[in-house]
Amino acid sequence: MAEEQQAPKATEPTKKRKKAPIVIGVIVAVIVVAGIGFWNWHEQPSFCGTVCHTMSDHVTNYEEGPGVAHLHQAANVSCLDCHQATLDVQLAEVRSQLAGDTDNLGLADRYYVDNSVCLDCHGGSYEELAKSTEDLGAYNPHANPHGEMNCNECHKGHAEQQDTCSQCHENGGQRMLA
Amino acid sequence: MSEDQSRLEPTRRGFLKAAGVAALSAAAATGAFGLTGCGKAEAKEEALVANNAGVGKFSESVYTDVFPFETRGIPVLKKETGVLRRGNVAYVANDIPESEIKRTEETDVLVCGVGLTGSCAALSASDDGTTRVLALEKMDVGRGMFEGMGVVGGTKMTEAGNIVDPAEMMDRMRAAADYRLPIDPIKLWADRSGEAADWMQEKFDEGDGQIETYYKTGNPTAHHFDVPQTEISFRSPQWSEKTTKNAGGGGMMIVKDFANTLNKRSNVDLRFNTPVCKLERNADGRVTGAIAKDADGYFRVNAAKGVILAMGGFESNPAMLEAWCRTEDIEHCSSWAPNSGGTGDGELMGIEIGAQMDPLPAAIMNFDFGYPEGFYPASSGLRPLLGGPMINQDGVRYAAEDLPFQARSNATNAQWHRGEKCWRLGSSTQVNALAPEAQQLLKDNLPAYVEKGYAVEADTLAELADKMGCDASTLEATVARFNGFIDSGHDDDFYRQNLAKATKIEGDHFYALRNQSCILATVSGLVVDYYCHVLDYDNKPIEGLYAAGGNSGGFFAGEYPRHVFGPSVGRCVTFGYVSGQHAAKGE
Ligand SMILES: Cc1cc2nc3c(=O)[nH]c(=O)nc-3n(C[C@H](O)[C@H](O)[C@H](O)COP(=O)(O)OP(=O)(O)OC[C@H]3O[C@@H](n4cnc5c(N)ncnc54)[C@H](O)[C@@H]3O)c2cc1C
Numbered sequence: 001m002a003e004e005q006q007a008p009k010a011t012e013p014t015k016k017r018k019k020a021p022i023v024i025g026v027i028v029a030v031i032v033v034a035g036i037g038f039w040n041w042h043e044q045p046s047f048c049g050t051v052c053h054t055m056s057d058h059v060t061n062y063e064e065g066p067g068v069a070h071l072h073q074a075a076n077v078s079c080l081d082c083h084q085a086t087l088d089v090q091l092a093e094v095r096s097q098l099a100g101d102t103d104n105l106g107l108a109d110r111y112y113v114d115n116s117v118c119l120d121c122h123g124g125s126y127e128e129l130a131k132s133t134e135d136l137g138a139y140n141p142h143a144n145p146h147g148e149m150n151c152n153e154c155h156k157g158h159a160e161q162q163d164t165c166s167q168c169h170e171n172g173g174q175r176m177l178a
Numbered sequence: 179m180s181e182d183q184s185r186l187e188p189t190r191r192g193f194l195k196a197a198g199v200a201a202l203s204a205a206a207a208t209g210a211f212g213l214t215g216c217g218k219a220e221a222k223e224e225a226l227v228a229n230n231a232g233v234g235k236f237s238e239s240v241y242t243d244v245f246p247f248e249t250r251g252i253p254v255l256k257k258e259t260g261v262l263r264r265g266n267v268a269y270v271a272n273d274i275p276e277s278e279i280k281r282t283e284e285t286d287v288l289v290c291g292v293g294l295t296g297s298c299a300a301l302s303a304s305d306d307g308t309t310r311v312l313a314l315e316k317m318d319v320g321r322g323m324f325e326g327m328g329v330v331g332g333t334k335m336t337e338a339g340n341i342v343d344p345a346e347m348m349d350r351m352r353a354a355a356d357y358r359l360p361i362d363p364i365k366l367w368a369d370r371s372g373e374a375a376d377w378m379q380e381k382f383d384e385g386d387g388q389i390e391t392y393y394k395t396g397n398p399t400a401h402h403f404d405v406p407q408t409e410i411s412f413r414s415p416q417w418s419e420k421t422t423k424n425a426g427g428g429g430m431m432i433v434k435d436f437a438n439t440l441n442k443r444s445n446v447d448l449r450f451n452t453p454v455c456k457l458e459r460n461a462d463g464r465v466t467g468a469i470a471k472d473a474d475g476y477f478r479v480n481a482a483k484g485v486i487l488a489m490g491g492f493e494s495n496p497a498m499l500e501a502w503c504r505t506e507d508i509e510h511c512s513s514w515a516p517n518s519g520g521t522g523d524g525e526l527m528g529i530e531i532g533a534q535m536d537p538l539p540a541a542i543m544n545f546d547f548g549y550p551e552g553f554y555p556a557s558s559g560l561r562p563l564l565g566g567p568m569i570n571q572d573g574v575r576y577a578a579e580d581l582p583f584q585a586r587s588n589a590t591n592a593q594w595h596r597g598e599k600c601w602r603l604g605s606s607t608q609v610n611a612l613a614p615e616a617q618q619l620l621k622d623n624l625p626a627y628v629e630k631g632y633a634v635e636a637d638t639l640a641e642l643a644d645k646m647g648c649d650a651s652t653l654e655a656t657v658a659r660f661n662g663f664i665d666s667g668h669d670d671d672f673y674r675q676n677l678a679k680a681t682k683i684e685g686d687h688f689y690a691l692r693n694q695s696c697i698l699a700t701v702s703g704l705v706v707d708y709y710c711h712v713l714d715y716d717n718k719p720i721e722g723l724y725a726a727g728g729n730s731g732g733f734f735a736g737e738y739p740r741h742v743f744g745p746s747v748g749r750c751v752t753f754g755y756v757s758g759q760h761a762a763k764g765e
Binding site for chain 2: 112114126144145146147148149150153162164165166167168169170
């Protein structure tokens, strides 16, 4: 990408005038190509892992490890599909970077995955999701009497799964597999 | 993940792919964590409650910036809380543009939050059959986590012959707060909780849950925390043993029954999945209503008579726990309530318009018997080992085991690294005393805890010490000393009062279980007067604004005094009932 970013050098004023539309065209093309290239790269797990910060275990256990992240990898779902990076979030992150505050990018907060993100693919709504696990009967965790819970309380993205139900009472013998 | 993974296979794929920067910023425009990932335009819906914690728009500094005065920081150790349960904050710090407010609704009384307190407030405000009540709950179910309530007087207490002097009870509550309390809230509870308990029974009679209140005698004292009996408990022939055995199970059924009764009343409109986001005040300072949000977006509610804040505390908002609580109260602890609605919305909304918040650090309700993931469930069968001596990281006993819950939590958090590695000791003596099924249950469940490092077992104390990471001779000396106290009948170190109930740590097998603090609720909130009006910082009532239950304040300081039975739920019911009565009359 580096060589593409070198705009052609104009030497003679006369030629320059003639070439101006071409130069602008080239610059636009370069920006577009670089933009698409950057965008594609930006979509890769390697981007998150190398460009801005160390991702601790998040990238490695996306490949393999505890948590549902690696299942998503197998299904071809990448980091930013779930950790949705809206512009204001990214700008806030860049601000922290520029301020040298790289230890505290607030990643857990900024890239928090809330239920709507999970439900978008899994069921569409909490009620529909509950129907898909109906055969768990009285202990269907998605239709529990305490109400909707955060998906990631049990289904940890990058950590050991948590069986929240059994933290207080029996759960009908269910186990978390992933 | 369930046994059959295929059931959870994605049903809809449509992720945003390589769509370019324009799409990225368009996505940003729909809100920080709005549902922007789906390519299909028609499927683009915004998350009902955006989780904006930590994002530029809603920085954590809101927890200090919200106060209407200059604040100062006391340099305290900064540590993350062990509470991982995180709900979505609904409070909106910025102004909500008029263009985003889709409609306006009119009511007499707006009840914000429909857990136990909000249910009581909505019932009480609508008791006259004419006052229009709009009750809005953020989650799909209101929180109902409790087994009993603490009251002074009332029919059931009186019939059972348990007569408590209200003056004595007020003194006990104030003493529990080291007298750091205004007058009214404790007085309101002592004067009217008995009446509120009677009223609550009437509401049960109106409902379909066949719920009955009854007086229950507890242990006469815990350690030297001598207090009168205050417990009113609940029962219903409809409840299974599971409901009654699980702490909080009955509460869930009560809140459900109240929702059912509210739905039957023609002057009540109860809605779920509808968070309240911001209070509105007119030029005279009167609270006129609030802005709430549902699937259609923001809407304005004008409440002609009053707004009741019943949104509980902030036990499901880790960032707020870190901002408002003592580090040692929140670091090595877990959450013990499967509800994520309590994110401090009610406190923040009130403070924003000038309400007086209890002084910080906030008081929390904490119990020990916790481990890093939660509270040791009764179903684990491990509880018999949790009554044993309390041992710290060095293998030294650190507190009397008959202390009330909050005192045990506090003593634990005063050990190394604020309670990072404290234990309860057990031995074959305690296990052999159990019925065969109970022994089996314990044996079946222990390995999972051992695997995670929460429990260790060994045939000798020396080996146990090794696994605990402490000095063997220290642990042996600690155990010998503890056993000696049981023989002599006097605890020279911690003055335990019920040594007669203690059993020795001896036999051919030994256990140590990690023991730490658990947070059930936060109990500091907005200071109210005798009528549940929210006060400003000059102690003047804010017109049109009431608060009750966990959202209200002036009742606890420092911590929740668990040696008194159930003052928290006693406050929820009494203040819910009283605030509803006053709001309905607009006085
Ligand atoms: C396991 C357990 C057992 C307990 N046992 C007892 C006991 O026996 N006795 C006792 O005294 N105490 C007990 N407690 C404490 C008790 O749970 C609380 O004191 C009580 O729940 C407080 O009730 P509340 O209605 O004021 O608040 P909450 O129960 O927190 O209810 C507040 C409601 O408001 C909703 N809400 C929050 N924000 C918004 C918003 N922006 N808009 C709309 N709605 C909102 C929440 O979703 C929630 O439903 C126990 C706690 C636990 C966890």
